[in-house]
Amino acid sequence: MTAEIVPDSEHRGIVGALPPVLRDLALLARFDRPIGWWLLFWPGAWGVALAGGAVARWDLILWLLIGSIAMRGAGCVYNDIVDRDLDRQVARTAVRPLASGAVSLKAAWAWLGLLCLVGLVVLFQLHVPAALTALASVTLVAAYPFMKRITWWPQAWLGLVFSWAALVGWAEITGGWGLPGLLLYGGGIAWVIGYDTIYALQDVEDDALVGVRSSARRMGAAVRPGVAGFYAVALLLWGAALWRMRPDPLVLVALVPMAIHLGWQVVTLVPADGANALARFRANRNAGALMFAACLVVGSAL
Template sequence: MTSNLVPDSEYTGLLAVLPVKLRALALLARLDRPVGWWLLFWPCIFGLALAGGVVQRWDLALWMLLGAVAMRGAGCVYNDIIDRDLDAQVSRTALRPLPSGMISVRAAWVFLTGLCAIGLLVLIQLRWEAQIVAVGSMFLVAAYPFMKRITWWPQLWLGLVFSWGALVGWVAITGQGNAAMYWLYAGTICWVVGYDTIYAMQDREDDALVGIRSSALRLGGKIRVGVACFYILTIIGWGMAIWSVRPEKQALVALVPVAFHLAMQVTSLKADGSNALGHFRSNRVAGLLAALAFLVVGAASQY
């Protein structure tokens, strides 16, 4: 299975013509793999949209997009600094800039500081309540790289981190939390656990050899069942969030497209993980479908 995996760093497109050092920084921040910042950005839109503010505050949505790109990059840089020795032992990640020697650890820390400065610029665009919520994620972000060493469910911790934007987006519009926001957060956490379990299928052999833990290893031969359960919980959580905003059965119909998409992911997922990367990447579309559902419901709730 390992030999068929797509390498973690690919020198294609614009990256192929960049100077070596700039290319290393771009790869370090995963700018060659935009799916990561899309998956960080969508929860922000979920919160803005369900709160009914994404149209009026389209400028805030753009700021959050910039923040998602910068902070996803910062998270990747930090994760690679912590995991550089482990990455060197995994075939898919051995070519990353730090384990391969393309860039020094010191340069990585400097780059990380710059990305965080961009994040700070985005932070000051938010109302103060949302700023406090956003800063509250820092502990979760800092602890994430260590979770794969101490728990079989680092994907759950990633869910707490990658779903945080739903809280920030909601509070940025409303100034406070409520049941809808917490249901939205819970459903999004389950979505992240599901798709990141699919992603982790690629590394099962190497992870087992070097002692890295993951939900893909924990679930063993029941990965499809496990992912299906998390996706069902996703739709339940999102459905409860919608119901909390607009308690009408027809409002739940907005979730049918994304529910169908997630169901197709599960039914077509191969047990050997040979199509895991494509299924993981398809969650960009799942995020878009969910965002449209929350946009429709959130806009309708304003009338």
């Protein structure tokens, strides 16, 4: 049996051309949906840029990208190992390679180990403070798949995980943690809660049937103002991070494109339309680039 290429795959032609075994492994690691590793990568790039290291340490940004691809893939494989029984009960996830039986549990563990080895290579490129910071996220990553069983806010836990690279990038350039880096990280958490709530709108009905909790279900009819609130908190914390680096009202202008983009997401969001929600979620790849530009402008002006 070969895993089905799901409707939200972004590179159906490339994935479809792979031999069956490689296709199943690619789908298991979500290589067909690069939005995930973009969202994991951007906070790390922000940290490097805001600390003023984007130009001199372009190689670090490249390593962070490679690490994001590998570790997002590893996280997806681990998540599917833990959730394989739940996935079989949800229409959108029942065709995943493990849930459908296209990939065996033993093969999934082996694939997870290989992806982690790539992440280890990236870890060796970091100095001790950044490497220790990166390793500190392991517990958060390991616990994430269980959060949807015990809390209505698994998106908050995902925020802790997916924004962690901001601390890694900042620590690699500055040699430690600092208030601007922590504010950048905090804003990233709020941003993740917002966009992952949008993503969870696709599964509200199925999640209710199988008992999976999410911020989208918790917010209910108030999901649009709820997302707007988290995006507002993100902008507030990011503005504070930029201000700590350069206390000048002009630095806040760098956030205007990001604010407009996030506002567009909220205004045009149609909660009952899964395709609309998926498009708004994917738009955060561009949002990440806009935030990187803001950090680059401020960090380069120091």
